[in-house]
Amino acid sequence: SQQGEEDPQALSIQEGENATMNCSYKTSINNLQWYRQNSGRGLVHLILIRSNEREKHSGRLRVTLDTSKKSSSLLITASRAADTASYFCATAGGGYSTLTFGKGTMLLVSP
Amino acid sequence: DAGVIQSPRHEVTEMGQEVTLRCKPISGHNSLFWYRQTMMRGLELLIYFNNNVPIDDSGMPEDRFSAKMPNASFSTLKIQPSEPRDSAVYFCASSETSGNSYEQYFGPGTRLTVT
Numbered sequence: 001s002q003q004g005e006e007d008p009q010a011l012s013i014q015e016g017e018n019a020t021m022n023c024s025y026k027t028s029i030n031n032l033q034w035y036r037q038n039s040g041r042g043l044v045h046l047i048l049i050r051s052n053e054r055e056k057h058s059g060r061l062r063v064t065l066d067t068s069k070k071s072s073s074l075l076i077t078a079s080r081a082a083d084t085a086s087y088f089c090a091t092a093g094g095g096y097s098t099l100t101f102g103k104g105t106m107l108l109v110s111p
Numbered sequence: 112d113a114g115v116i117q118s119p120r121h122e123v124t125e126m127g128q129e130v131t132l133r134c135k136p137i138s139g140h141n142s143l144f145w146y147r148q149t150m151m152r153g154l155e156l157l158i159y160f161n162n163n164v165p166i167d168d169s170g171m172p173e174d175r176f177s178a179k180m181p182n183a184s185f186s187t188l189k190i191q192p193s194e195p196r197d198s199a200v201y202f203c204a205s206s207e208t209s210g211n212s213y214e215q216y217f218g219p220g221t222r223l224t225v226t
Contacts, residue, residue, distance in 0.1 A: 031213060042115070042202055042217030043154075088154070092213045098144070098167060099215060103153040 004032075004089040004102030012108045019076040021105040023089030024069075030092045032065055033099065034074050037086045046074075046087075079109045115218035117203050123224045129191040132221045135184055136205030144215065145178055145188050146202040154202075160186065161208070193225045 007022045023032070031050045035043040049056045049065045049072065056063045062075040076083055086106050090099040116135040124130055136143050145157040158168040160180045168178070175194070180186040190197055200222050204215040 033214065035217075042219050043204075043215075045214050045216065048214055098156055098159050099213065100156070101154040 004091050004100060006087070006089055006102045006105040008105060009103070010106045010108070012110065013079060015079060015081055015109055015111050017079055017109075019079050019083070019107055019109070021074045021087050021089075021107070023072045023074070023102060025072075025089075025091045025100075026070065027091075027093065029067070032063075032072050033090045033092065034061075034063060034072075035088045035090060035101075037088065037104070039085075043088065076107075079107075081109050081111050083107060084109045115203055115205055115216055117201075117218035117221050119221060120219060121222050121224075123226065124193055125226055126194055127192045128225075129189065130193045130197075130223060130225075132188040132201050132203075132223070134186045134188070134203030134218060136186070136203070137207075137216055138184065140205035140207045140216070141183070142206045142208050143180060143186050144204040144206075145186070146204065147199045148202060148220075149199045157188070157201075190223075193223075195225045198223055198225050 004023050004025050029051055031048050033048045034046045036046055037043045047058045047063050049063050060077045065072045086104040088101050088104040090101045092099050118133045141162050143160040146154050148154045157170045158178045159166050163180045178188045200220045202217050202220045204217045206215045
């Protein structure tokens, strides 16, 4: 079953604006990861945040994690047309290496 | 490293035919995953191997699906007989599970169309 649920399902913004995507999950996790998928391609890992971390940065990406609310957010600052893609959150539970993916947020960044 | 390699990239077959999808994981990775992606169901984990041993195959839809990993550098996913509802993009991913990171690297996928 899908654990992560992204919100919104689709997001359309202009270049230069910030994009925020949210992810909610149901059970306890070891870590939460965000992936990007360009049309017709495989998923690419963006960032991982562990359950004992609250915030993490990587370039223009900022991820937060609130384990009390079982939610995470991905912020892309100063978006570019090349950021157009689907973004997925994935949760990893303890003991196994498997990930459970949400259905993703489709981001469209217009020039 | 070339990344995860999958073949074929596209496969069109008729209902009832056998389909074999192939995957070469990243060298040194000890975990391999097969996923299926459709618009309706999203990304579903089919089976997970660790050190060439199937650990969790609860996502395999039915007996028509089988997967093998004869060695650390090769895995196959077979569908026999194929049905139109098997049409999807099938991804293989690999990861190195030391260090408790679980980051996965995906191949480009095989787009399967069953007519």
